[in-house]
Amino acid sequence: MSNRWILSEYDVESAFQQPAPFLKTLKSHGLAVTHTRLIGGRRDGVELLTVNNGDFSFTTIPTRGMGIHQAKHGETRIGWTSPVEGPVHPRFVPLAEPSGLGWLDGMDELIVRCGLESNGAPEFDAETNRLKYPLHGRIANQPTEDVVVVVSEDGELCISGEVRETRFLCYNVALKTEIRTKSGENGFRIRDSIVNRSAQATTAQMLYHINLGAPILGEGASVVCPAVEICPRNDHAASGITDWSTYSGPTDGYQEQVYFMQFAGDENGQTSALLKNAAGDQGVSVHFNVKQLPCFSLWKYTAAEQDGYVTGLEPATNYPNPRSFEEKQGRVVQLAPGTSYDIDLALRFHPDTASVEAAEKAIVALTEGTEAKVHRMPQASWCS
Structure with missing residues (x-):
């Protein structure tokens, strides 16, 4: 089989000729990519691309903005268990639902992008009280166009595509994405470009909601990060500021805390x-550039397992406050006509103590000799 695979070349024909669920596999250079179309329930019509590069595998969802659904290393799952039980087809996610929280009807991915017009809390028109911007934006519930899978001569796999967030007379921006890995790599790399397709200047926001649960998350797990300043989002988060970096086990009735x-x-x-887990012998790291993603949010939701025991590591262009608040603080991306904003992100799994210790050492070195400034209460320029 060719090392270049264009989904649109066979999708329509395959939908009629293949038994459901449709499945097709590309193999090259020790890599395997399987294309699956799901049937039944709220998953009906969702297309998946599952990449296996040896011990590590992950699944991306062209139907849902090219998010990453789950990953595995051997038998260790990297992701979380959501009560939503997706992946949910976007037609069942009511983004315009009056509360502004319809986005939550589809939330179960390992990595879900939030944006592009907005990426934070719902916002309503002050005069009419009508919804202006739904929770976390629309990009995660848009289909990916022009999906191509390529394996280069040196054995690097690249899945590329374009997700368009376009509404006539309102907004015309696209996300061009590439997801890359090599055989034996314990993770993957993402290059996203936010492109202004309009002849007019515009703005954008982006947040990567990276969600991790058991078995990495558990009683005694902790997060290690090179924070230079930390601020609780609200008074409830402030009550837990002394324990912001550590986790309890599943707790019935737990209320989320964000820093x-x-x-x-x-x-x-x-x-x-x-x-990293409590034993320090497994972990997941997220890599990015503060020049591209200057803001970071830590979301803690250690509720009962059946309610979604999870934490979120969330690098972003801004904090997930209502869009108008972030715009007043200057935390929106400015895009001239035809220009783009590039973002690089990577996720790596650490399968043993030595790998976890090496990742932690590299992080600690970034702030060696300095101590983070910790705000005990929400700050007016940070929190809406």
Whole structure:
């Protein structure tokens, strides 16, 4: 089979000729990519691309903005168990639902992008009380166009596509994405470009909601990050500020806590955050650049397992407050006509103590000799 695979070349024909669920696999250079179309229930019509590069595998969802649904290393799952039980087809996610919270009807991914017009809390028109911006935006519930899978001569796999957030007379921006991995790599790399397709200047926001649960998350798990400043989002989060970096086991009735942060980076702006288990022998790290993603949110939701025991590591262009608040603080991306804003993100799994310790050492070195400024209460310029 060719090392270049264009989904649109066979999708329509395959839908009529293949038994359901449709399945097709590309193999090259020790890599395997399987294309699946799900049937039945709220998953009906969802298309998945599952990549296996050896011990590590992950699944991306072209139907849902090219988010990452789950990943695995051997038998260790990297992701979480959501009560939503997706992946849910976008037609069952009511983004315009009056409360502004319809986005939650589809939330169960490992990595889900929030944006592009807005990425924070719902916002309503002050005069009419009608919804202006729904929770976390629309991009995660848009289909991916022009999906191509390529394996290069040196064995690097790249899945690319374009997700368009376009409404006539209102907004015309696209997300061009590439997801890359190599055989034996314990993770993957993402390059996203937010493109202004309009002849007019516009703005954008982006947040990566990276969600992790058991078995990495558990009693005694902790997050390691090069924070230089930390701020609780609200009074409830402030009540837990002394324990912001550690986790309890599943707790019935737990109320979410969110902490906004600024990170240190190296001379090029590169930085990372690590979630490690209590034993310190497994972990997941997220890598990004503070020049591209200057804001970081830590979301803690250690509720009962059946309610979604999870934490979120969330690098972003801004904090997830209502869009108008963030715009007043200057935390929106400015895009001239035809220009783009590039973002690089990577996720890595650490399968043993040595790997976890090496990741932690690299993070600690970014703030060596300095101590983070910790705000005990929400700050007016950080929190709406």
